[in-house]
Amino acid sequence: ALSVGIVGLPNVGKSTLFNAITKAGAEAANYPFCTIDPNVGVVEVPDERLQKLTEIVIPNRVVPTAFEFVDIAGLVEGASRGEGLGNKFLGHIREVNAIAHVVRCFEDSNITHVSGGVNPLSDIETINLELIFADLESVDKRLDRSRKGAKSGDKKVQEEVAVLGRLKEALENGKAARSVELSDEETLIVRDLHLLTIKPMLYVANVAEDEVANTEENDLVKKVREFAASEGAEVVVISAKVESEIAELEGEDKQMFLEELGLQESGLDRLIKSAYKLLGLITYFTAGVQEVRAWTINRGTKAPGAAGVIHTDFEKGFIRAETVAYDDLVHYGSMNAAKEAGKVRLEGKEYIVNDGDVMHFRFNV
Numbered sequence: 001a002l003s004v005g006i007v008g009l010p011n012v013g014k015s016t017l018f019n020a021i022t023k024a025g026a027e028a029a030n031y032p033f034c035t036i037d038p039n040v041g042v043v044e045v046p047d048e049r050l051q052k053l054t055e056i057v058i059p060n061r062v063v064p065t066a067f068e069f070v071d072i073a074g075l076v077e078g079a080s081r082g083e084g085l086g087n088k089f090l091g092h093i094r095e096v097n098a099i100a101h102v103v104r105c106f107e108d109s110n111i112t113h114v115s116g117g118v119n120p121l122s123d124i125e126t127i128n129l130e131l132i133f134a135d136l137e138s139v140d141k142r143l144d145r146s147r148k149g150a151k152s153g154d155k156k157v158q159e160e161v162a163v164l165g166r167l168k169e170a171l172e173n174g175k176a177a178r179s180v181e182l183s184d185e186e187t188l189i190v191r192d193l194h195l196l197t198i199k200p201m202l203y204v205a206n207v208a209e210d211e212v213a214n215t216e217e218n219d220l221v222k223k224v225r226e227f228a229a230s231e232g233a234e235v236v237v238i239s240a241k242v243e244s245e246i247a248e249l250e251g252e253d254k255q256m257f258l259e260e261l262g263l264q265e266s267g268l269d270r271l272i273k274s275a276y277k278l279l280g281l282i283t284y285f286t287a288g289v290q291e292v293r294a295w296t297i298n299r300g301t302k303a304p305g306a307a308g309v310i311h312t313d314f315e316k317g318f319i320r321a322e323t324v325a326y327d328d329l330v331h332y333g334s335m336n337a338a339k340e341a342g343k344v345r346l347e348g349k350e351y352i353v354n355d356g357d358v359m360h361f362r363f364n365v
């Protein structure tokens with residue numbers, strides 16, 4: 001399953017956030033593909049469209065799509081040199097698809113900060129440098145090996161040396177590997193290096209409980225926003241403490257509590273949506289009377305691949321997909337009305353699925 005790793009220095013609020021995630025947690029039975037592990041929390045992706053589809057189809061049950069957050073505690077300064085349990089944690093980061101980097105933007109004299117004062121930019125730098133050092137080591141190792149091969153004049157190897165050289169230069173300048181623009185071919189060349197800083201990253205600014213409604217005024221948050229903008233990264237502002245309280249509530253109670261705080265949506269829901277986007281994912285739906293369900297695919301996936309997310313047999317035996325755009329279905333109000341209006345298409349194997357497509361697969365068994 002797809003996963004987002006939560007990293008950050010000690011005492012920034014990672015465990016508090018992770019606890020909120022597991023408390024808000026998804027019904028595991030619905031997601032057999034998800035990992036059962038105390039460090040993994042399954043979250044459902046909030047999607048207003050499911051509510052509308054439910055009103056149209058009136059199914060027996062509704063299942064949102066989900067992905068995993070992984071709690072990667074223990075990353076400290078010196079991790080890339082093997083300090084603490086450094087390398088082990090870096091190994092965990094290798095396994096996730098994207099990174100949520102939590103930074104502390106709350107003042108609290110009772111909670112010590114590992115480096116003395118609250119300074120989100122230096123926190124960001126500390127963690128990012130550890131990841132960069134680890135990548136530099138991987139690139140150097142491979143570069144050594146490739147250079148030996150390059151003498152033979154093999155064009156493939158020369159290409160490899162060239163792209164590794166560019167990565168090395170960026171890393172040595174303190175830049176993440178993701179800042180280097182790579183062609184599809186080059187991406188393939190470096191893929192098995194499993195670089196940490198090539199993974200997409202977003203920042204989670206953890207603010208004090210009484211500041212969630214008014215984050216524009218927070219200077220620490222401002223600094224994080226500026227820095228993130230320079231990297232083209234997103235920032236999600238939350239209060240981990242508030243989130244752990246929200247996660248205890250449901251339905252109307254939750255809505256009331258959010259209103260009291262002056263929020264429309266929980267920070268966790270915003271984080272989940274941002275992380276989903278960061279992973280490059282889109283959603284398509286199946287909508288039958290048994291079940292209305294959201295499914296996750298990578299942008300650009302063709303119809304048989306999308307069917308394969310439900311079951312490999314759907315992909316193997318794929319014939320066609322009856323497809324209607326979500327907006328059309330809602331506009332016409334029922335599958336039959338959409339059909340009469342000619343909005344339901346029969347799509348074949350080359351069809352690239354769009355976000356919001358409502359699909360019914362026909363396949364051979």
Ligand code: GDP
Pocket residue numbers: 008009010011012013014015016017073106107108111206207208209239240241242
């Ligand atoms: P971790 O080491 O990054 O996992 O940090 P923790 O989640 O254990 O948090 C460290 C301390 O900061 C704990 O005492 C938390 O209760 C506290 N903390 C976390 N988030 C907030 C917050 O939003 N406001 C305040 N005041 N304290 C927080």
